[in-house]
Amino acid sequence: MEGLSKITYKGKQIYFVDYAPTGGVKEKTIQLIKTWEEEFRKQPPKSVLALINTADLRFDAEITNLLKKASNNVKGNLKKNAFFGLRTIHQALFNIGFALSFNNVFKVFKMELEAKEWLVKD
Numbered sequence: 001m002e003g004l005s006k007i008t009y010k011g012k013q014i015y016f017v018d019y020a021p022t023g024g025v026k027e028k029t030i031q032l033i034k035t036w037e038e039e040f041r042k043q044p045p046k047s048v049l050a051l052i053n054t055a056d057l058r059f060d061a062e063i064t065n066l067l068k069k070a071s072n073n074v075k076g077n078l079k080k081n082a083f084f085g086l087r088t089i090h091q092a093l094f095n096i097g098f099a100l101s102f103n104n105v106f107k108v109f110k111m112e113l114e115a116k117e118w119l120v121k122d
Contacts, residue, residue, distance in 0.1 A: 002032075003020075004035050005018070009119070011120075013049065014051050014119055015040070016052075017053070018052075018053045023056065024056050024058040026060075030062075033063075037073055046077070046079050048078045051116060052081065057085075078105050081105055082109060082116070082118055084109045084111060084112050
């Protein structure tokens with residue numbers, strides 16, 4: 001699926017979820033969310049390292065609710081989830097809505113490299 005790939009960084013496998021290919025199109029965004037949710041659910045508990053580029057993610061109530069639901073469904077599979085590309089206002093809302101609920105599994109970064117470094121750090 002376009003927007004979901006696996007990358008290797010410093011010897012660690014990371015899922016890269018990139019919303020840029022969706023072009024902000026809601027139907028493509030919904031499909032990408034469903035795709036990563038399905039893939040992450042197949043993985044062993046506490047094993048998924050995910051790098052998420054949200055630069056082209058368009059939030060509305062439906063997308064936000066779908067993201068929350070999918071995140072809750074894969075919560076047990078996640079080891080760490082690093083986000084970059086959020087606008088400042090979305091960063092604050094994200095921290096309130098997601099990060100505080102997931103006990104340091106989620107973290108927001110300004111730069112992709114910072115996010116990768118945090119993901120591979122044990």
